[in-house]
Amino acid sequence: MNTQSIVAIITLIETLIPTIGAIISEITNLVNNLSNATPEEKEALIARIKAAQAKLPEWK
Amino acid sequence: MRKKQVLGLLTVLIMITIVACASLWKEKTTATYESIGNVLASIQQGAKSTCDQGLIKPDDCVKLRDSYNKARQVYIVAGDTLIEAMNIEELYKETSDVIKKKELKEKMEILIKKYQGLILELNNLYKEYIDMATKMGVR
Numbered sequence: 001m002n003t004q005s006i007v008a009i010i011t012l013i014e015t016l017i018p019t020i021g022a023i024i025s026e027i028t029n030l031v032n033n034l035s036n037a038t039p040e041e042k043e044a045l046i047a048r049i050k051a052a053q054a055k056l057p058e059w060k
Numbered sequence: 061m062r063k064k065q066v067l068g069l070l071t072v073l074i075m076i077t078i079v080a081c082a083s084l085w086k087e088k089t090t091a092t093y094e095s096i097g098n099v100l101a102s103i104q105q106g107a108k109s110t111c112d113q114g115l116i117k118p119d120d121c122v123k124l125r126d127s128y129n130k131a132r133q134v135y136i137v138a139g140d141t142l143i144e145a146m147n148i149e150e151l152y153k154e155t156s157d158v159i160k161k162k163e164l165k166e167k168m169e170i171l172i173k174k175y176q177g178l179i180l181e182l183n184n185l186y187k188e189y190i191d192m193a194t195k196m197g198v199r
Contacts, residue, residue: 039150041086042086042146042147042149042150045086045087045090045146046143046146048090048094049090049093049094049139049142049143050139050143052093052094052097052139053097053135053136053139055097055101056097056100056101056104056132056135056136057104058129058132059104059108059125059128059129059132
């Protein structure tokens with residue numbers, strides 16, 4: 001991993017920043033747009049969120 | 061190594077595009093949440109590797125580490141908030157009591173606002189990381 005790699009990563013992160021803004025506007029419609037997901041589907045999504053959380057290690 | 065990481069991040073970008081076409085908000089939000097986590101993991105992997113090789117000053121590595129750990133903490137709280145919102149939504153759908161329904165909807169609105177705030181905070185932490193890397197002379 002060299003500084004060029006870091007630059008590549010940072011450039012991509014910069015690309016992602018406007019995307020996060022778009023995500024927020026999507027979520028704004030959430031409350032008035034309740035889904036028809038079953039409890040089982042919801043549990044599967046919760047499991048995915050927990051797995052995503054667990055994937056991020058603490059940097060000691 | 062570099063190619064692998066760039067490819068990983070490109071995958072995240074493609075995922076976000078695909079996710080934008082999905083129909084269920086929970087599916088959409090969960091996939092986006094996962095994508096953000098993948099980006100954070102890539103940052104951590106790249107920055108840690110750079111520090112382990114001694115390519116960045118130890119003091120700067122401490123700053124990078126703290127920035128990542130802060131973002132990670134925000135990410136975890138955002139995930140917990142999202143889970144709570146999903147559970148509340150299910151209760152909302154199951155309840156027929158009008159007053160209870162109103163209460164649950166209000167609670168959900170609060171949780172969604174909290175989630176939005178956390179994602180914004182995460183966004184700011186990304187910017188902080190970029191500023192920090194620039195000051196370190198990364199580019």
